Amino acid sequence: MKYISSQNLVKLIHHVGLKTFLIELSNIIEEDYKRWNKFDKSPRYVHHSEYGVNELMPTSDQELFSFKYVNGHPNNFNKHLQTVVAFGVLCDVKTGYPVLLSEMNIGTALRTAAMSALAAKYLCNKNAKTMGMIGAGCQAEFQAHAFRAINNISSIKIYDIDPKVSEKFLSNMAGTGFNITICKPPQEAIENVDIITTCTADKQYATILTDNMVGQGVHINAIGGDCPGKTELHPDILSRGRVFVEYEPQSRIEGEIQQMPEDFNVTEIYKVIQSGENTRKSLREITIFDSVGLQYRIFHSCATST
Numbered sequence: 340m341k342y343i344s345s346q347n348l349v350k351l352i353h354h355v356g357l358k359t360f361l362i363e364l365s366n367i368i369e370e371d372y373k374r375w376n377k378f379d380k381s382p383r384y385v386h387h388s389e390y391g392v393n394e395l396m397p398t399s400d401q402e403l404f405s406f407k408y409v410n411g412h413p414n415n416f417n418k419h420l421q422t423v424v425a426f427g428v429l430c431d432v433k434t435g436y437p438v439l440l441s442e443m444n445i446g447t448a449l450r451t452a453a454m455s456a457l458a459a460k461y462l463c464n465k466n467a468k469t470m471g472m473i474g475a476g477c478q479a480e481f482q483a484h485a486f487r488a489i490n491n492i493s494s495i496k497i498y499d500i501d502p503k504v505s506e507k508f509l510s511n512m513a514g515t516g517f518n519i520t521i522c523k524p525p526q527e528a529i530e531n532v533d534i535i536t537t538c539t540a541d542k543q544y545a546t547i548l549t550d551n552m553v554g555q556g557v558h559i560n561a562i563g564g565d566c567p568g569k570t571e572l573h574p575d576i577l578s579r580g581r582v583f584v585e586y587e588p589q590s591r592i593e594g595e596i597q598q599m600p601e602d603f604n605v606t607e608i609y610k611v612i613q614s615g616e617n618t619r620k621s622l623r624e625i626t627i628f629d630s631v632g633l634q635y636r637i638f639h640s641c642a643t644s645t
Contacts, residue, residue: 343441352445358488365453365489375609377401380633382589385566390414392566396632404430407443411566423447447632448478452485454585455560455630459490459534461611461618462583462626463558467533468493473525473547473571474538474563475499475508482536482560483512490534494518498528526552536560537571550575555623562630566593572627574598580625583608585633594629605629 352360371378377400384395391412398405409425416422425443430436459467470492472479479497486492495517499505505521512519522528525547529535535557537547550573553559559580563571572595582605584590596603608628611618619626 340437341439343439345442345445348442348445357484361449361453361456361485361488364449365457365485368450368454368457369612372609372612374400375613380586382586382592387567398633399432402432404432407447409443409447448481449485451478451562451630451632452481453489454632455482455536455562455628456485456489457612458583458608458628458630459486459558459560461608461616462628463490463534464556464619464622465617467558469532470495470534470536471529471532472497472536472538473499473528474536475505476538478538478562479508479536480511482538482562483517484515486534486536487515487517492534494520496520496522496528496530496532498522498525529553529557532557534558534560537563539563539571545569545571546573547571548576549573550579553579553625555625557625559625559627560630561595561627566631567597569593570595570598576625577603577627577629580627581606581620582627582629583611584629585631589633590629590631593631595627596629 379399381397386393391410391414393410394408396407396409405427407425407427409423411423413422421444423444425447427441427443427446428437429439431438467490470486472482472495475497483495497505497508497519509519509521529552535548535553537559539545539547547563548559548571553576559572559576561572563569577595577599582596584594584596584605585608587605587607590596590605596605
């Protein structure tokens, strides 16, 4: 059985380059969506407590069975602990034997960012260059790198409720070639942008974006509403745009659409990817990717790269 530690995964990324890694990971995810119906899928198992959430995410096809364990404990930050800890296991379906154990802290961050950028490739305006980001934590940095690698985003306007977090983002992204603007009111961060990414951590029904804040033609990459009782978008935004999800049964429980009626219309993103074309109907249309995460072949790609 192979084991991929955080240190070895970092070495692999340095070896191939972060941009190349993100592009190749996005390509693997894209290929998986093209064979969507060959996967056994189910909503994840979730345990909620007053401290946070613990989850198991299974996926399998006829060759490989995998699951990822991941938690989300926002208050860990105040204890100088990671807010997210994750690992994954990949098993041979024919024998049941585990073939890979991998860290998934970095893997989760990479997958989330690569999936966001992949969805945007099919949903945002083709000439998009500027992204506004609400939330400047670690995932924001991965998002920035992925959107540049896959969608050629060159300018970022960013806001975080904690100015120190925004300054850390600016420092960590120094030398990457981005044109970065730190904004004080959140409204400033989403003015005159092509893509809006919401990436906050508080577990609550929050309204990070209201309908009047969102202009025509924007693509919204909503990744922070990722568990029951946690949202970022006002329902009016969802009603105004076209909403795309990864796996509808999962998103009804955990995504932004948990606040919408059961018959609220959404489109699973695999249908768009299998069409092979950008689905935007006009330059004025609002598209929303309601992302909550789903297990992919990242384990397999890592296993074959080591």
